[in-house]
Amino acid sequence: MKLKWSSLAGKMACFCAGFILMLVAMQFGLTLLGVPFEVATGVSLLLVLPMVFVCCEMIFRQHKRAIDTLTNGLKSIQDGDFSIRLSSHHNADLTEALVMYNKLAQNIKHQRQSINQRELLLDSIVQASPMGIVLLDTFHHIVYFNNEATQLLQRPKLDGVPLHQCVDKLPPNLQRAIAERQTGLISFEQNDQKQSYYLSFKKVMMNQKHHQLLVFKNVSNELSQEEINMWKNAIRLISHELNNSLAPISSLTTSAKTMVEQSKHLDMLPDILQTIDQRTTHLSSFIAKYAQFAKLPKPNMDYHELAPLFEQVSQLYPFQLLAPLPVERAFFDLAQMEQVLINILKNAHESGSKSDDVAVKVVKDYARLRIAVVDRGSGIIDGNHHQALLPFYSTKADGTGLGLSLCNDIVYAHQGHIKLKNRQQGGLMVEFDIPLQDTTTI
Structure with a gap:
């Protein structure tokens, strides 16, 4: 095996060989001069050992400098400084380690630059967001916020401030909603005007620590415009229905009046009166539907059996129950819940689905009961799911x-939510939830 002089092992091997040769030569020379062997050995060791220590110190000092340089480089990486580069040609023993350090520092530097650019881009997007964004630590202190949050909270400085100290300028109803960590649309009256805010609280992990993300926005103007548009649609729809009914009624009434005045074709009067009666009945039913929607009473909550409810609804719109009922009863308004099932099942049967493909599944989800109605009809066009729950939106030609x-x-x-979702092989799933028990007494 060949040992290079530049390596630590090579240096030590060569040095040991030279030390032995020098020791033997010195001992042999002193012996020739008549010095006893033991004395010659001692004198040789006294002369050679200092040289040994000096040379060893020089060798290890050189390697220590290289190791110290590498250690300082690693410390600089730990401190976030990736600009230091180490020269590797002075020490062959640590060449590979020094080269790997330089590559590592270069790679980390590029990755850090890429991350910094992404963080700047993300921060620009967040700062330009029309929604207020606030990040809270475990003690509910603000650690990050965007420009919209400062405007909504009406505070120029938020960093490090507890959240409850930053909401004092908000309306009391909104302060209460934030304190209770509510999520969803919050509406209330203030100064004789309707105010609406969207709130969202979510738990997130950042730097291996739990944080809470608050997203909120004042949507009063948007909802007001949406309500105006809905009322415009309602007026157009009601006007259309009224014209469709009143125009033929007016025409038939004129014809009947002419028949009576001229005493001609009186045998047609019963048919004319029957047609007028049908149109007025249709118009009365149409107006009653809008009155029912506008005056929805507060639910009369109580415990009711589930089996009789589903059995009664199935008499009107048959369906298949996909699994046994998980519980015997729940806490709801019987008449209103029956109306919900009738409306959803009626849509399922009118969606083009076969009657055998209309099914219902009931699942217990902690303190809630989830009810899903599925069919194999035409479903809803993607992007219109949110509109399907708005008043006056219908895909049917004769729908209200x-x-x-x-x-x-x-x-x-x-206190539940209704969801619409197209099924993969065609059809629609309508899912909603109701309480299992009265939570106000718990």
Whole structure:
């Protein structure tokens, strides 16, 4: 095996060989001069050992400098400084380690630059967001916020301030909602005007620590405009229905008046009166639906059996129960919940689905009961799911657009949510939840 002089092992091997040769030569020379062997050995060791220590110290000092340089480089990486580069040609023993250090520092530097650029881009997006964004630590102190948050909270400085000290300028109803960590749409009256805010609280992990993300926005103007648009649609729809009914009624009434005045074709009067009666009945039913939607009463919550409810609804719109009922009863308004099931099942049967493909599944989810109605009909066009729950929106030619909207209001009054989702192999799933028990007494 060949040992290079530049390596630590090579240096030590060569040095040991030279030391032995020098020791033997010195001992042999002293012996020739008549010095006893033991004395010659001692004198040789006394002369050679200092040289040994000096040379060893020089060798290890050189390697220590290289190791110290590498250690300082690693400390600089730890401190976030990736600009230091180490020269590797002075020490062959640590060449590979020094080269790996330089590559590592270069890679970390590039990765850090890439991360910094992404963070700057993300921060620019967050700062330009129209929604207020606030990040809270475990003690509910603000550690990050965007420009919209400072405007909504009406405070120029938020960093490090507890959240409850930053909401004192907000309306009391909104302060209470934030303190209770509510999520969703918060509406209330203030100065005779309706105010609406969207709130969202989510738990996130950052630097291996739990944080809470608050997203909120004042949506009063947007909702007001949406309400105006809905009322415009309602007025157009009601006007259309009124014209469709009143125009033929007016025409038929004129014809009947002429028949009576001229005493001609009196045998046609019963048919004319029957047609007028049908149109007025249709118009009365149409107006009654809008009155029912506008005056939805507060739910009369009580415990009711589930089996009789589903059995009664199935007499009107048959369906298949996919699994046994998980519980015997729940806490809801019987009449309103029956109306919800009737409206959803009616839509399922009118969606083009076969009657055998209309099914219901009931699942217990902690303190809630989830009810899903599925079919194999035409479903809803992607992007229109949120509109399907709005009043006056309908995909049917003769639809009023009140069925699902009424269901949404009833479910919301039961502290639940209704969801629409297209099925993969065609059809629609309508899912909503109701309470299992009275939570006000717990």
